[in-house]
Amino acid sequence: MSSIDGIGVSDQVHVHLSAIADAVDGLCATDLTALPDGELTDTLRRLERSLRRASAVGHNLIVETVERSLPGKLGHKTVNKLLVGVLRISAADASARVTAAKSLGTWHALSGQPLPADLPETAAAQRDGAIGPDHARAVREVIRKIPHAVSSSDVAVAEEILADLARSATPEDVEKAGHDLLAYLNPDGDLTDGKDRKRLRGIRLGRQDQNLMTPISGHLDPETRAMLEPILAKWARPGMNNPDDPESPTGDAEHPHVDRDKLAAAAGRDTRTAAQRNHDAIKEALRALLGSGVLGSHRGLPVTAIITMTLDQLEHATGVATTASGGILPIRDALKMAERSHPVLVLFDHNGRPLHLGRSKRLATADQRLALIAADRGCTRPGCDAPATMTAVHHVRDWSKGGATDIGGLALGCDACHALIHDGPGGWHTRTAPKGTEYAGRTEWIPPPHIDPVQRPRINHRHHPKELLDRARRKAQARRETDAGQRRDQSKQHHARASAGSNGREEIP
Structure with missing residues (x-):
């Protein structure tokens, strides 16, 4: 048995496990109600960090179990069954732990030399x-x-x-x-090209079940998705086209006939899931389409997607473009759609920010919003994946505090994230990244102390992979x-x- 500093490995493990048990016993016996508010979130972070590190120890224990052929020695066909029997965990949990150990654990060559993990970082x-x-x-x-x-x-x-x-x-x-x-x-889809997408495309309607409901499944090609997303963004908005609410507005949420106050009230009553809202939106859109007579004179729907691509992508017709709804489609498909759409040109500076579009009024113009859709692509709060179609224009410096409605001082933010910006406890703040920094001109979000005690400014890379x-x-x-x-x-x-x-x-x- 090997030893370090005169203490055997078995003794070391026993000492460490005893210390963990004593620490957990102490925490269980502690009256956590006496913790101050400021320390509660810090305690949660420190405990979570320890539990995460403990998972890494579990990986290496599984590695040792496998490399020593311990399951066979103890009468188990697999390491999964050994874990189920010894730890009394579910088969799904055992499988997840073994899978994690395979890619994250420290395995060894026949010589005993440690091998790098499959996912080292x-x-x-x-x-x-x-x-x-x-x-x-x-x-x-x-x-x-x-x-x-x-x-x-x-x-x-x-x-x-x-x-x-x-x-x-x-x-x-x-x-x-x-x-x-x-x-x-x-980027060019050469591994899953247009032929593959044509082969995979399809929508399948299953048989009606005993409830007269029809299951639907299939695959949409990138162009179809890009056309569907903006429709859902407007017709599936909370409060719109709700069959369970007689006061719910119908049709397009942006139509002039929609009463804004009535929509806001309906949204507050709306308990549907996103999937249910999508269903009701498609149902209402199909009803409107059938009643419009357009099917008798037109072969397809007009393209309404906003697509963003770089000049280099346009010139070489390679890469992927993004839609205002956060979708991705090959440049070739985007160009095909653009043939039937109204062209919108957005010019950027060297930092990828739109050039000056100023306004003395509080509300941003349609042109400013188009520029922000192309530049920000979605909500700018770090970690948020809300696409541009689900956002509003936000003043980086609040309008009430002298913020101007100039393109350099505007950013996209979804309703939920925008509500996080305030001067009270737990409030976030925004600012524009200064010149000379890596992401100059981009919107930086400064988290509250309970999220990051140092309050380091953060950039959202979610829409800019x-x-x-x-x-x-x-x-x-x-x-x-x-x-x-x-x-x-x-x-x-x-x-x-x-x-x-x-x-x-x-x-x-």
Whole structure:
């Protein structure tokens, strides 16, 4: 049995586990009602960090169990069944733990040499307590979906991006950002091209069940989704087209005939889920379409999507474009849609911000909103994935405090995030990133102390996944250059010592 500082490994583990048990006993016996408000959230953070780090220990325990063939020795067919029997956990929990250990644990070669984890940056983040099992699962699922044709170096960069994002975001944010990252790893759709999408497209209506309900399933191609999203954004808005509320307005939420006060009241009564609102919106839209007579004279629906692409993408017809609803579609499909849409040109400065569009009134103009949709693409609060169609124009410096309605002082924010901006306890604040910083001109959100005691300004990268990719590549390049410099220094020191030793031997008679 190996030992460190004269203490056997078994004794060390026993001491550490006893300390954990004593600490938990102490916390369980503590009257938490006496904790001040300011310390309660800090206690939650510290406990969560310890639990996350404990999960990393669990991974390595599973690794040891597998590498020692312990399940077979104890009469279990698999390590999963051993965990179920020993820990009395569910089969699903055991499977999740083993899967995590495979990609995050420290495995060993036959020589006993430790091998790097399959997801090294994610494993490091969990050992630090910065991410939990759900974060790691989200990263693992994205990496699993990367096509085999993508180079191993790009896969490594992608894992680094997601692990870095997970340190400051939720698992849902990681998953959603991963979808965008997958699109950028295969921007031209050459691995899932137009032929594949044509083959996969379809909507299936199942048989009516005993409740006369019809299940629906299928796949929409990018162009169809891009046309559907703006319709749902207006017709599926809370309070609109609610069949259970006789006072609910019908049709398009932006139509002049819609009473704003009546809509706000209906939204307050609306208890439908997002899926139910989508259903009711499509139902009402189909009713309006059938009653309009348009099917008798037109072959298709007019395109109403707002699409954002760069000049380079337009010139080369490659890459992916984004819609105001947060969707992604290949440039080729976007150009096909643009042939039948009203063109809108937005000019940007070198920082990717729209050029000056000023206004002396409080409300932003339609042109200003279009510019913000193209620049911000969605809510600017860090971690929020609300698309541009679900946002309002926000004054970075409040209008009541002298903020002007100029394009440089405006940003997009969804209703929920906008409500977080206030001067009271727990309030967020916004500002424009100053010149000379990495994201000059972008909107920075400053969290309250209970979120971040240091209150570091944050940028939302959710709608700009390429920024994460570029940042990770710069970090990786800097790390490689640092490692190369250290190796050169070590080589010089080695040659210097060898030279000194050689000179010394020559002087010996």
